[in-house]
Amino acid sequence: MVKQRATIDDVARAAGVSKSLVSFALNGKPGVAPQSRDRILRAAGELGWVPSVRARSLTTARAYALGLVIARDPAVISEDSFFPAFIAGIEAALAPVGQALVLSMVPDERAEHETYRQLVAHDRVDGVILTDLRESDSRVPLLRELGLLAVTLGHPQQHSEFPAVSVDDxxxxxxxxxxxxxxxxxxxxxxxxxxxxxxxxxxxxxxxxxxxxxxxxxxxxxxxxxxxxxxxxxxxxxxxxxxxxxxxxxxxxxxxxxxxxxxxxxxxxxxxxxxxxxxxxxxxxxxxxxxxxxxxxSVQEWGGASARALLSLIAGLDVADSELDPARLxxxxxxxxxxxxxxxxxxxxxxxxx
Amino acid sequence: MVKQRATIDDVARAAGVSKSLVSFALNGKPGVAPQSRDRILRAAGELGWVPSVRARSLTTARAYALGLVIARDPAVISEDSFFPAFIAGIEAALAPVGQALVLSMVPDERAEHETYRQLVAHDRVDGVILTDLRESDSRVPLLRELGLLAVTLGHPQQHSEFPAVSVDDxxxxxxxxxxxxxxxxxxxxxxxxxxxxxxxxxxxxxxxxxxxxxxxxxxxxxxxxxxxxxxxxxxxxxxxxxxxxxxxxxxxxxxxxxxxxxxxxxxxxxxxxxxxxxxxxxxxxxxxxxxxxxxxxSVQEWGGASARALLSLIAGLDVADSELDPARLxxxxxxxxxxxxxxxxxxxxxxxxx
DNA sequence: CTGAAAGCGCTTACAG
DNA sequence: CTGAAAGCGCTTACAG
Missing domain, CATH: 3.40.50.2300 (Response regulator)
Structure with missing residues (x-):
């Protein structure tokens, strides 16, 4: 049996307050009386309430998800141990904060552009991680045009306003x-x-x-x-x-x-x-x-660092370029x-x- | 510059009809006058309107996304060429229908369960693909408990109401x-x-x-x-x-x-x-x-077939077990x-x- | 500190 | 065939 999930209304009723206050309390906004906060948090706990990401997404215009688009021939990508480790690193950074990774694997550059457009059109992600940077990479201006936030693995050749997370080869x-x-x-x-x-x-x-x-x-x-x-x-x-x-x-x-x-x-x-x-x-x-x-x-750490940088960027913080441990023999x-x-x-x- | 995205209201206004009718027309519901339908579709096209997945998700209680949880040590998974090809196959099936793949990579079985719970708690997916089936696999009852739809790669040992997509080894x-x-x-x-x-x-x-x-x-x-x-x-x-x-x-x-x-x-x-x-x-x-x-x-085909089976299941269709081309030397x-x-x-x- | 209300952008009965 | 209204479950000004 799948039981009906509790909503913010159930919690408000149980705690004897308004929905607004429940929302404030849960989002840690200031100006909620300590006792109210306690009552609300307790009620939420008892009801097992988790705010609906769908509803939050609609009101906050955020997807609470990050995107990774890999453009490589699938036969080829499976040779390379980079991505699984990199993705594991991203995952480890996202799970604790309740965010998800939307992954796309496309065969060529044309499909790649289309995928980014779809990701934006469908509001799937709040930002993307750009890997395998190319000469005069067309993705940098594309993302800018689409208004999608991003971090790049290493520094692009051209001008880029996106933070770079780098490892010196x-x-x-x-x-x-x-x-x-x-x-x-x-x-x-x-x-x-x-x-x-x-x-x-x-x-x-x-x-x-x-x-x-x-x-x-x-x-x-x-x-x-x-x-x-x-x-x-x-x-x-x-x-x-x-x-x-x-x-x-x-x-x-x-x-x-x-x-x-x-x-x-x-x-x-x-x-x-x-x-x-x-x-x-x-x-x-x-x-x-x-x-x-x-x-x-440290590929896995690179994934984690990239995800965290992107999350900070999405949160509106200033994020500087960063450099991880260099490659070693x-x-x-x-x-x-x-x-x-x-x-x-x-x-x-x-x-x-x- | 990121221009404001058109909404259903904009389309309704442009076509001179109500929102309801726009919704009906776009979702191919019967009972819309042909000329109205044309007008609406044209207006939508001109405005570049794409229905908001967020809003649809909230009203239809669907995520329009599939989940794949891989439980393997990242160092180990990168040795295996199965998943990249499999994911490419899923992707090829999802892209044309505007659905997304939410990928999780977890190190062990405990984290795996937690991930499925999170996926459900956050309404991230409408169903998942179960790979690497195990003896008396705990995921089958877990998903049943969570009310999450699934397809399995091969037949589980225990009773399962999920369709199986199989390749004979x-x-x-x-x-x-x-x-x-x-x-x-x-x-x-x-x-x-x-x-x-x-x-x-x-x-x-x-x-x-x-x-x-x-x-x-x-x-x-x-x-x-x-x-x-x-x-x-x-x-x-x-x-x-x-x-x-x-x-x-x-x-x-x-x-x-x-x-x-x-x-x-x-x-x-x-x-x-x-x-x-x-x-x-x-x-x-x-x-x-x-x-x-x-x-x-044919790993890639397996991915595609699995995704399509799951999509059908989510759409409420009856989906039978299926069998792909057997393995060959x-x-x-x-x-x-x-x-x-x-x-x-x-x-x-x-x-x-x- | 707290509540009532509007709004996010859709879908879906309900009337007509 | 079509429109007005309610509702999905949140967040966020706005009052008080």
């Missing part, structure tokens, strides 16, 4: 490069994510800077698209070079794992013949053989000193020329 | 076993998922039946928990046996991949020394070396004929005793 990439150089690698390649994505570009730039700092030329950078398939292709291209790299820094784990598969298929040993590092490390890399050396970030088994063979000999020759 | 497992037996394997093990989960039990039972059908004894079944770590441990245990298996059928891909890693770490070649099959195959297995032979199901590289060595010789000896 660079230290992780730098640490990966330092680690490889320490091991004796001189010919280090990078398989980047789609250059249209800001975090891909950032990682790529960090890679080049780190190499330059070591006096090495960042001339082995191949753009892929964050997918296993793209990572595999990029790796095949790199290994087909006359002077193939002895180490590859990948922009994410799925590409690194697929790249490792390609190398092994070609008869190379990892890490003896090829060292490999990933990024955003999940469980898959840990149980691979060899276990993947990777760069990790976790060394496992896929990196080692290069064995002296053709590729590295070729490198020495090149170095003496440089 | 058995043919896939059977095909995997047949394939291995055809290759010459006689000592085939199974690494099962958590026995408390119905689909784990079903896969395990299908495995045993298939083996029995071939006159083999299903005595090498180890229970794990669907995680890479659990799969790795189960594999270590199996390979430490005096007469280790020559092939292992895993209940999902993350366990299979981790198991393969364990075997390779022990110096075994896959598939020469050990054949391996997975389940619910995603991209990761395809790019592994060797590529994982696995059982696939995809042979890749991780399976081959066993090489004749100690383990298989030992097996022959055992067979002659049996």
């Amino acid at each position: 660079a230290p992780g990439i730098r640490a990966a490069v330092d680690h490889l150089v320490d091991l004796g690698h001189r010919r280090i390649a990078h398989v980047a994510g789609s250059s249209g994505m800001l975090h891909a570009a950032r990682r790529s730039m960090a890679f080049s800077e780190a190499l330059t700092l070591h006096g090495l030329r960042p001339d082995l950078v191949v753009e892929a698209d964050f997918t296993a398939q793209g990572g595999a292709k990029a790796t095949r291209d790199l290994l087909a070079l006359e002077h193939p790299p002895t180490a590859i820094v990948y922009a994410n784990d799925p590409m690194a794992l697929a790249g490792m598969g390609v190398a092994q298929r070609l008869g190379l040993r990892v890490p003896e013949d090829l060292s490999v590092t990933g990024f955003d490390g999940g469980e898959a890399g840990r149980h691979n053989f060899p276990a993947l050396t990777t760069v990790v970030t 976790v060394v496992r088994e896929s990196t080692a000193s290069p064995v002296q063979h053709r590729a590295s000999r070729a490198l020495s020759a090149e170095k003496s020329i440089a | 058995a043919p896939g497992i059977r095909a995997a076993v047949d394939h291995l037996v055809d290759l010459g394997h006689r000592r085939i093990a199974h690494v099962a998922g958590s026995s408390g989960m119905l689909h784990a039990a079903r896969r395990s039972m299908a495995f045993s039946e298939a083996l029995t059908l071939h006159g083999l004894r299903p005595d090498l079944v180890v229970e794990a928990d669907f995680t890479a770590q659990g799969g790795a441990k189960a594999t270590r245990d199996l390979l430490a046996l005096e007469h280790p298996p020559t092939a292992i059928v895993y209940a999902n891909d993350p366990m299979a991949l981790a198991g393969m890693g364990v075997a390779q770490r022990l110096g075994l070649r896959v598939p020469e020394d050990l054949s391996v099959t997975g389940f619910d195959g995603g991209e990761a297995g395809r790019h592994n070396f060797p590529a994982l032979t696995t059982v696939v199901t 995809v042979v890749r590289e991780s399976t081959a004929s066993p090489v004749q060595h100690r383990a298989s010789r030992a097996l022959s000896a055992e067979k002659s005793i049996a």
Whole structure:
């Protein structure tokens, strides 16, 4: 049996006051006599009254929900461990405050815009979290046009009035490069994510800077698209070079794992013949053989911090840009000193020329 | 600039009719003069009017949203490619009808119950999709108590008045076993998922039946928990046996991949020394070396079918149990004929005793 | 400090 | 076929 839910009227009657006072008391407004407040709260408790979000939404013009729109091919998104952890973090921040997460997964950018419009047209959310920021991201002006509040993961390239919640990828990439150089690698390649994505570009730039700092030329950078398939292709291209790299820094784990598969298929040993590092490390890399050396970030905390920032923004507070713990390297088994063979000999020759 | 949204009053005024008539026209109720209907629809179109979901929710006592509560450790869920694809399928079914998906990810069963209660208390959803059915699943009676509609993925063990949308795992497992037996394997093990989960039990039972059908004894079944770590441990245990298996059928891909890693770490070649099959195959297995032979199901379609069934149920229709395409085997590289060595010789000896 | 009233934007009997 | 009115369950000025 589903019993009728109590309403504010039931509580008012039980407490012997008006609806207004019940509303004030429950919303913690000042100017309610302590005894009235007690009586009201007790009555509400006894009746098990929870204010109707529907009614509140109508009067306050708020949805009490946050939105997350993920624009990726579903086949691809399942490779990536980022979103589940990120969503878990959001969830943990929302549950205690009685807010909900409305999730959309769309295949492309067109559907993405349509989804944001629908979200607004149907008043589903009070704000959204923008992930996977892109070059001159069309979502920033779109949301502004729609009047939807947002926080961005990292700083957009263009002007944005939305707070950014960021994690610095660079230290992780730098640490990966330092680690490889320490091991004796001189010919280090990078398989980047789609250059249209800001975090891909950032990682790529960090890679080049780190190499330059070591006096090495960042001339082995191949753009892929964050997918296993793209990572595999990029790796095949790199290994087909006359002077193939002895180490590859990948922009994410799925590409690194697929790249490792390609190398092994070609008869190379990892890490003896090829060292490999990933990024955003999940469980898959840990149980691979060899276990993947990777760069990790606190994805779950990022989700929580983003949600809280957005909630504050919605509440009308000033929220400043914030920065979480930077990415850091976790060394496992896929990196080692290069064995002296053709590729590295070729490198020495090149170095003496440089 | 955010312009004020049009309301039903604006449309009524523009069309020169009452609000009631606008409401009737828009909801396709009978008994509206064709010309009035036209006038109203045109006015609505010109004003860009979309009925407020908030107001409709309050009057119709509907949320126009579906819920999905995932109860898994976030570190673990990201290994599994099931949910992203499943959610994409739900999304594709909901978007055209203007409904939303409210997603919750919770770490354990206690939080899970609390989440369902909150979903109901806050009127967030009209129904939920129950995944990962468990033995004597406490969610079935809970939802009944809460008066929340639902569809289940597969049939619960206990009595349930909720429609079931099912995919038969058995043919896939059977095909995997047949394939291995055809290759010459006689000592085939199974690494099962958590026995408390119905689909784990079903896969395990299908495995045993298939083996029995071939006159083999299903005595090498180890229970794990669907995680890479659990799969790795189960594999270590199996390979430490005096007469280790020559092939292992895993209940999902993350366990299979981790198991393969364990075997390779022990110096075994896959598939020469050990054949391996997975389940619910995603991209990761395809790019592994060797590529994982696995059982696939149409996860995305499952999501769509579930959402549509639930929508029908909420609309008050009778919805029957339904069955989608059964799971099927995809042979890749991780399976081959066993090489004749100690383990298989030992097996022959055992067979002659049996 | 408290109550009566209006209003949020719809839907739905009820008359006509 | 159509309109006036009440109601969904809250919040929020406005009086007092």
